[in-house]
Amino acid sequence: MSGISENWLNLVLLVLLASGLSIVYSSRVEKALNWWTVQTVAVSLLILAQGIYQNELEVIFVGILLLIGKAGVIPILLRRVLKESKTEWVGEIYLKRASSLVVAGGLTIIAYDVTKPLMALPQSGFRNGLAVAIALIFFGLLLMMIRKVAIVQVLGILLIDNGIFLAGFFLTQGMPLLVEMGSMFDILVGIVIIVILSKQMLENYDSLNVDHMRSLKG
């Protein structure tokens, strides 16, 4: 099967994994957001390259859409909220930076372990890719669990989204355009809603700390 070469693929996967770990390791929201942007750009480049190598217009189109929609619009929206709320730190609970990095490493190993049965994929690089995709899903969940600020939780969702997108890509060699667009639009709308809700939270609590939501418990 033709495609981008093994080496390049591994390089991109390294960027994805490293950026995922960096998001977990970041202590400032802005840095985490930057790392996520880097990751999304890498994802869209991967898609673009695959599209160009395979001469599939649809895949190229998806890659461009990703680059503009996800890597472009979402960070701008989130940055605006960040500025308004003057949030700087990610608000660590349960785990500090270092230990969360260790846990994330453990989750990566688990991800490799659980994808073992799926190792029949044609291209050996894709096996790594699937494991990294699952690892990104784990990172996203972990991030949502161990951080207090709402924006970081949004980043967690976005990280999960990247992971799911990658897993779908590696398993199917490119989903139909409609599905891709649907999922992207979905996440975009989701982010817009979250941004609106974050503003609401800011008005009510003057902070994006989700611990305040406990007071809503019945």
Added chain:
Amino acid sequence: MLNKESQFVRQLFMSLSFVLAGAGLVWGFVTIQGGNWINTGLRFFTSAGAGLSFSWKLDGLTVFFLFILLLGQGFSSLYSIGYLKEYEEKKKSLWPFYANWFLFLGSMFGVLLADDGFSFLFTWEMMSLFSFFLVLYENEDRQNRNSAYIYLVMTHVGTVFLTAATLFLYTKTGSFAFEVWAGAAPTLTAIQLNLLFIAFFIGLGTKAGFVPFHIWLPYAHSAAPSPVSSLMSGVMVNVALYLFLRLVWLTLGPGPIWWGWLFLLVGALSAIVGILSASVQSDLKKLLAYSTIENVGILGMALGSALLARSWNNVWAMDLALVAFFWHTLQHMLFKSSLFMGAGNIIQATHTRNLDRLGGLLKRMPKTGLGALIGILGITALPPLGGFWGELILFQSLWMNTLNLTNGWGKVILPLAIGVLALVGGLAMATFVKWFGISFLGQARSQMAERAKEVHPVQYITPFLVSSLAVLSVLWPAATLGLINLPLSVLRTGESLGIESVIGKPLIMSSIYLIILCLLTVVVVILSKRGVRRVTATWNCGGPLTSSMQYTATGLTKPIRILFSKVLGSQRNVERDFAGTRYSLRSLRYEGRIKEVYEDIFYRPSIRGLLWLASQIRKLQEGSIHLYLGYLLITVIVVLIVGR
């Protein structure tokens, strides 16, 4: 003024209930005469072979308890005509009462007639539920709500066991019919049979009020309106005992010998605990409710003796025990009903249940007092009335069982059980002397008691009717024994001899004793009238005669409380305030407390355990988003690991 319409509705409904009961009795007497269905059973409204439909059956055992139920229904309905007037005056809607009253009665009929596990469970739940609503009828009082709640919880715990046993038998046999169960019982292993028995014992024993499942009974029976109390104490408790016969005796069949011992020991325990707790109560109705536990204990001992005799093939002792059981069931229902009615009269006249605020009611409510006195003669098993004969036959049955044994522990325990019965009888005397003496004799201890007036005529006529029926049952023992013969012919296997062969002449003689005693009484009264009588004021040491000179309800049974302080867990706390010397007191405060031993030993720890478990589980759900997200992460990982 009273609303004419609601008055009409009350009279209509309660008379309807009364007339229906009477019609049922008449129908029963007519049908008993013909047909041999007493032994084999009469099915009706039943689609044969259908899997999950209601099926009903009528046989001798059912007829006896139907008789009890109809009597209970008739008397308490008649009593309600007067009793419910109070609620009308308070402008409290009686519609919930009527609805639940009829549904409660109907569900009891259902339980008695049910011929399969499904209809049994269904009607049983109905019975629990509607009696719960009736207990809750006076729901303005917080205490009543608590009582009803305890009742609901306990009865559901019991139903859990019954449901488990029923479903187990269903999966084993593929059928709900009692008959199929009885056929399959011998094929079950010993462990299965014993587990089933324990489940039935706990489930039914909860409703019957065996110690230690009795804790709800004093609360619920005393919180309910008096007609309902008399129905619950007189009839519903017996419905549970009926099911022991139906499900354990007839369905699970002859079991291991320890079943009989369990009944005997639990019965003895219930009798002792019941009467001891009753003796130290100062709540008019709670005392009666505890006495119900005592009588259920006596009935349990009779059942135990019958089961033991059955295991030892001692036909004579078994028949004696069963006769004692049915006789006492009938008498207890009659006397307890009339006593609860008496209690209801007192409560309506004085608006208090506290014995320490009563006194001197005999002068103000003589007719209620007379009815209560006859009820007390019966319930304390004094010779001329029915209560005595039942316990006498039970003594004989226990003694027969003892004689039959060659040696072993049984030969020690059985006579001890007789001793327990005797002790219970004595304590019952003390208890009811207190109940009657404190409330009816002496001087009024409060303004309410002083202003008490005799109640609606129906309310004192009904206890008279009940008492006269009780007298009649002794005066004409052949009829009573004929009635008892009906269930006996179902429960006995093999040859079904007439009842005369069992107890022979002695019980027939009971009427003669009664007549002689009545004559003696008349003679004594006449003779005492002829003596010289001098009427003067009570001697009072020269001071003014006050009500505080009398015994208090607590004081009267203080010896019992001290004697059995280990069992009752009684504590006392006296605070003295001396004025200068040790010989003059400024004030004295006495505080006595009875520990609820069973609640402390069994129930509170288990409730604490449950609450602890619940609070541990609750930690899982704290409302923290992070925790929920963590569950999500763990779930995803577990699913991926398991699913690979």
